[in-house]
Amino acid sequence: MSDLLRIVLVDDNPDDRALTLRALGQVFPDLQVEQITNAEQFTRAVEAGGFDLVITDYQLHWTTGLDILRVVKDRWPNRSVVMFTGTGNEEIAVEAMKADLDDYILKSPKHFARLPAAVRLALERARQRQALVEAETRYQSLFERVPVGLYRTTPQGQIVEANPALVQMLGYPDRRSLLAANAADFYVDSEDRRREQALLEREGLVRDFEVRIRRRDGTVIWVLDNVRAVRDAAGRVVCYEGSLEDITERRRAEEETRQRAAQSEALNAIIAAAAAARDLPRLLETALDRTLRALGLEKGSIWVAGRHIIRGLPPGIGPASMQVIQAAKPHISDAIVVEDWQQVAVGDALSAVEPLMARFGVRASLTVPILAERERIGGLNLVSLIPRSWPPRETALVEAVGRQLGTAAERLRLFQAERGQRELAEALEAAAAAVSSTLEPDEVLDRILEQVERVVAGDAFNVMLVEDGKARVVRWWGYERLGTEERVAGSAIPVTEYPNLLRMVQRGEPVVVPDTAADRDWVLVGGREWLRSYVGAPIRVRGLTVGFLNVDSAQPGRFGPADGRRLQAFADHAAIAIENAQLYRELRGHAERLEERVREQTAAIQAQYAR
Structure with a gap:
């Protein structure tokens, strides 16, 4: 140089x-x-x-x-x-x-x-x-070219200086319009600004302060703020100098990673619960709660095999959820995604359900069917009270939950069927043992009622025997719990006045009434208004109906055809016991008549020799 x-x-x-x-x-x-x-x-x-x-x-x-x-x-x-x-x-x-x-x-x-x-x-x-x-x-x-927002503001929020990157980050058309704004208004939560200013006052420097701010168009972004307080000779803060870095994408990626982890954890927990489940309602509650938590929701419902679990919604949402699936008529395994029910087009298959969803305040929903053996046995419905998108990963999660529940429900059905058959076999074996152990009909019938309670889920049980066209209650079980034992014990009713009893007499088959309130042939008896579901089986001896084995329930829908078949098996054992008792009485009567004739013959012979 x-x-x-x-x-x-x-x-x-x-x-x-x-x-x-x-x-x-x-x-x-x-x-x-x-x-x-x-x-x-x-x-x-x-x-x-x-x-x-x-x-x-x-x-x-x-x-x-x-x-x-x-x-x-x-x-x-x-x-x-x-x-x-x-x-x-x-x-x-x-x-x-x-x-x-x-x-x-x-x-x-x-x-x-x-x-x-x-x-x-x-x-x-x-x-x-x-x-x-x-x-x-x-x-x-x-200052002009760095891709980070640089600024100088007063403690009151007046913007003194800002670089082009900050102007662009906050969505302002030019530096002049940004300088006319107040920095305090950018904060989504004013408490964040108060907290940051308190740190600056106390420490003079704040590093890596993550905060949400609002751009000029109202959209919210996450920024990383690094700022220092500039003081005058008297120690008073005269301005803040700092930098803002837009970390919205980073936060979004972090949140997505967190959500993916939470969803993966939820699915794994549901898979584990489904594999170990022995109780379907508890599994449904676990699956619904875990799924809602993983998606950051609070409202939803799940239904399988007549069981309905609801969270954060009125009970009527259950039928509404099922109508969504019925109205959409999708492929049997398709999810039904609605981001805004108010935007469902007129004429769309779902438009008929929109007023019902509006009544419950539902704006968005995600509904997936629960399948077993390729048949729909239920559904899982998640809802939001505001319009909401459902990203593919969320739909995939809920579909996976639905598949797990379908598999678990089928496994539990088979398990319960096997257990039911085992219990039925054990109960029938016990009933047969009772029949062969004694000729006392009352004792046998009591033991049969005990076994019926094991395999037919009722509230009260009784045996009626037919005498002179009337069916009389001779043995009973469980009515004392309902406070109706006195009305039932020994009561008798004309068979011909009760269509369901008459049908059993005529057909020799069990009768099932799932809901007595909806059955046109049901005869309401005073004091038995509580009875809402009924199953009965005829007791037949030598082709004749000699009585009835009955089970009552206070819950509608409790009984089905399977209960009728089970009850008939016990009615047949009761018939054997009654027939054995009848034969025993006949044999005993015959023996008594023979003994009487022997005594008469002996007396005649003795009188003849006496002459």
Whole structure:
């Protein structure tokens, strides 16, 4: 790098110029001086700009040193100017210094030696100024081009400075419109700003402060704020200087990762619960609660095999959920996704269900069928009270839950069927043992009722025997729990006045009444209004109906055809017991008649011999 020092010397006195050149040459060996003696030379030199420093006299025949100073500083603000004059005064010196003069030296023999030092100092200050300008330029360039929002605000929220990245981040058309806004209004939660300001007041610096802010169009973004408090000499905070980085995508990715983990955890828990389940209602509750939690929801329902579990919704939502599936008539395994029920088009298969969903305030729903052996046995319905999208991963999760529940429900059905058959076999075996262990019909019938309770889920049980066209209750079980034992014990009713009893007599088959309130043949008996479901089986001996085995329930829908078949098996055992008792009575009567005849014959013989 060259050490050449280029000086423009403006002085119309040749002797002074020679003295000046001599003084400078003694200190600066590599020196280039352009001597200026008139206005034209000065103008050319200023326009060319090929100099590092200007030395000028004050009094010139065409101008003054102040004018020279102003021209140079106007054209080259960072170039140094030293006034070396013998005609100036203090006022001129003050005015020149105000105009950014670097130094003012009087022309005198003792000051010539000071000139090189003044030049050196002026050049150093010029280098410092240039370095500062370059630093400011770099800073401004960085401020303008850095892809992070930079700002300066007052504690009250007035925006003093903002870079283009911040203008773009916050969605403003230009810097001016952003400066007219107040930073305090950007915070979604004003408590976040109060908390951040408290940290700044206490610690002076806040790093990595994650906060939600609202853009000009109202959309919400997450930003990372790094900010420091700038204080005055008295220690008061005068402004905040900081940077904002948009971390919305990062937060979205983190939230998606968290949701995926939660959904995976929920599905694994449901899979484990389904594999170990022995109780379907409990499994349904676990599956619904886990699924809602994994999707950040609070409302939904699930139904399988007549069991309905509801969370956060009125009971009527159950039928509505089932109507969604029925109305949509999708492929048997398709999910039904509705992001906004109010946007369902008229004529759409689901439009008929929209008023029902509106009644419950449902705006969005995700419904999946629960299948077993490719047959729909139920469904899982998740709802939102505001419009909501259902990302594919959420739909896939709920579909997977539905598949697990279908598999578990079928396994439990088979397990319960097997257990039911085992219990039925054990109960029938116990009933058969009772029949063969005693000829006392009352004891046998009581034991049969005990076994019926094991395999037919009723509330009360009784045996009726037919005498003279009336069915009389001879044995009973469970009515004491209902407070109706006195009404039942020994009661008798005409068979022909009760269609269900008459049907059993005529057909010899069991009768099932799932809901007595809906059965047109049901005869309501006073004091038995509680009876809502009924199953009965005829007791037949030698082709004749001699009685009935009955089971009552206070719950509608309790009994089905399978219960009728089971009950008939016990009725057949009761028939054997009754027939055995009848045969025993007949044999006993015959034996008594034989004994009587023997006694009569013996008495006759004894009387004959006595004669």
